[in-house]
Amino acid sequence: xxxxxxxxxxxxxxxxxxxxxxxxxxxxxxxxxxxxxxxxxxxxxxxxxxxxxxxxxxxxxxxxxxxxxxxxxxxxxxxxxxxxxxxxxxxxxxxxxxxxxxx
Amino acid sequence: xxxxxxxxxxxxxxxxxxxxxxxxxxxxxxxxxxxxxxxxxxxxxxxxxxxxxxxxxxxxxxxxxxxxxxxxxxxxxxxxxxxxxxxxxxxxxxxxxxxxxxx
DNA sequence: TTAACAGTTGAACAATTGTTCAAATGATGG
DNA sequence: CCATCATTTGAACAATTGTTCAACTGTTAA
Numbered sequence: 001x002x003x004x005x006x007x008x009x010x011x012x013x014x015x016x017x018x019x020x021x022x023x024x025x026x027x028x029x030x031x032x033x034x035x036x037x038x039x040x041x042x043x044x045x046x047x048x049x050x051x052x053x054x055x056x057x058x059x060x061x062x063x064x065x066x067x068x069x070x071x072x073x074x075x076x077x078x079x080x081x082x083x084x085x086x087x088x089x090x091x092x093x094x095x096x097x098x099x100x101x102x103x
Numbered sequence: 104x105x106x107x108x109x110x111x112x113x114x115x116x117x118x119x120x121x122x123x124x125x126x127x128x129x130x131x132x133x134x135x136x137x138x139x140x141x142x143x144x145x146x147x148x149x150x151x152x153x154x155x156x157x158x159x160x161x162x163x164x165x166x167x168x169x170x171x172x173x174x175x176x177x178x179x180x181x182x183x184x185x186x187x188x189x190x191x192x193x194x195x196x197x198x199x200x201x202x203x204x205x206x
Numbered sequence: 207t208t209a210a211c212a213g214t215t216g217a218a219c220a221a222t223t224g225t226t227c228a229a230a231t232g233a234t235g236g
Numbered sequence: 237c238c239a240t241c242a243t244t245t246g247a248a249c250a251a252t253t254g255t256t257c258a259a260c261t262g263t264t265a266a
Binding site: 044045046056057059060061063064078079080081 | 243
């Protein structure tokens with residue numbers, strides 16, 4: 001014990017957990033690819049699956065996570081559900097990631 | 104086949120994978136807490152462990168991940184290794200996450 | 207050299223995650 | 237209503253992850 005611990009003010013645990021959950025949404029390449037597709041416009045589930053060459057179910061599962069995080073919206077048109085980006089932050093968050101890894 | 108698929112230009116798979124790996128580093132609350140501690144200054148491993156009330160080994164494992172991602176640096180002083188933030192992006196990336204979850 | 211300390215490492219474990227499959231839901235047009 | 241299409245859902249599985257523990261490395265001071 002040479003010195004008393006410096007006092008550090010961390011945000012409450014709950015907020016840190018929410019922050020970590022938020023970032024882990026971007027921590028999966030399928031979800032990033034979905035977001036990049038939707039950056040180009042509105043698409044229904046089957047289209048996204050076809051573009052990414054993946055099963056419809058896998059895409060649907062991921063869309064649910066993105067929707068819960070309020071990163072995408074959906075709109076029904078006939079039998080189709082069209083998904084689109086819900087948030088303007090998405091672009092800038094991804095951009096900052098790109099910036100970091102390209103330095 | 105009613106319509107040809109719209110052409111979407113995604114970044115190469117390798118870059119998307121690196122992006123996902125980068126974001127998943129922020130997807131763990133221990134690592135976020137370490138980064139927030141280091142936002143206050145330089146600390147050695149045992150101090151971080153004490154502040155976060157965790158084992159030294161757990162912190163060391165996470166610091167290795169943060170260092171590989173070039174988010175922290177270390178500097179030896181005697182028996183101690185002092186860690187500090189390596190990158191100015193860290194603040195703004197976390198800030199953007201906070202912004203999103205508080206809207 | 208030795209003892210003590212600071213930190214790292216690797217194996218092990220439980221917990222969480224993403225994808226697949228099959229079955230269910232819900233909307234549409236005939 | 238019925239058949240069909242688009243999507244969702246839940247269970248199952250393998251793969252990945254974070255923490256713990258014990259052993260190890262490396263530095264310092266005596």
